[in-house]
């Protein structure tokens with residue numbers, strides 16, 4: 001049975017899709033059979049970030065409605081043979097998502113994959129609810145900013161009550177904090193919540209800190225998950241995150257500002 | 270090299286610590302009854318808030334519900350803070 005991992009946040013635009021794409025790719029790079037599903041019905045985006053938008057024929061809703069088989073709808077990754085993407089539909093209404101349908105699709109995927117990564121839409125409505133409902137583990141993507149932290153806390157409340165695991169009394173969905181768009185320079189100036197601040201408030205284990213990085217935009221321009229942008233800070237941070245998820249012990253990096261030279265100190269901001 | 274500080278912008282207010290303090294309050298409130306109280310507690314709180322608001326305008330944080338355990342007895346403790354009379 002595959003392990004189901006939801007990437008969720010409550011607040012929009014914090015980096016769920018960026019994280020889903022790199023996390024799934026990282027798992028596949030380590031040899032795990034991985035599927036990543038876009039739950040953002042109506043606002044498909046994962047396909048663009050994974051660079052497979054021109055190969056979407058059938059989508060998640062087609063499979064839910066029985067208009068296509070999973071085999072027809074799963075898109076194989078450009079690079080990795082063991083990574084597949086299931087796109088969200090662009091047009092259909094959200095009523096197509098039902099608990100029974102989602103359970104069936106996840107059950108089928110579970111037979112063929114080691115990991116199923118669910119990229120949640122923002123909010124706490126149906127799409128977000130169903131993305132987390134069957135999860136075994138959750139990556140709670142948070143920015144070091146008040147509204148994002150508060151929303152993450154709301155989501156933690158939902159994970160501990162409105163999931164199949166919680167309802168069936170089968171324990172908890174395992175929660176991981178993923179702090180993204182972290183800017184150590186601003187943290188040093190006291191302008192941004194630090195990683196310890198956020199850890200203190202949310203009180204869940206930290207899986208990784210992803211720095212604010214120019215590589216994220218350039219990678220999304222090119223349609224490749226940022227974890228494949230070798231030698232960049234964001235790729236290294238996501239690579240560490242995947243290793244930690246798989247049980248490796250890796251120190252956290254990119255938590256401190258790079259030392260500025262004399263020139264930077266005189267003329268920098 | 271401390272004289273270099275002369276060239277830097279004056280220190281801004283430490284807004285991150287303000288953010289942290291505000292978040293602590295908000296989050297503590299959101300978590301009321303979530304941790305070990307009965308599952309109906311958050312809903313009960315919401316409904317109480319609606320009832321109170323029929324009579325007086327109170328902020329979200331005005332209603333506090335907690336389960337206390339004393340001598341093997343479970344006590345539902347409610348606190349409703351009324352706004353200052355103006």
Ligand SMILES: Nc1ncnc2c1ncn2[C@@H]1O[C@H](COP(=O)(O)OP(=O)(O)OP(=O)(O)O)[C@@H](O)[C@H]1O
Pocket residue numbers: 009011012013014015016017018019040120121122180181182210211212213214216217220234
């Ligand atoms: N570490 C980062 N550094 C810089 N930019 C980032 C980083 N992570 C995400 N972004 C940018 O933030 C924006 C939102 O990212 P993304 O689409 O992954 O968020 P999301 O949570 O999936 O959004 P939505 O809630 O709309 O689904 C994108 O423009 C992305 O390029």
Ligand SMILES: [Mg+2]
Pocket residue numbers: 016017018040045119120121
């Ligand atoms: Mg997204």
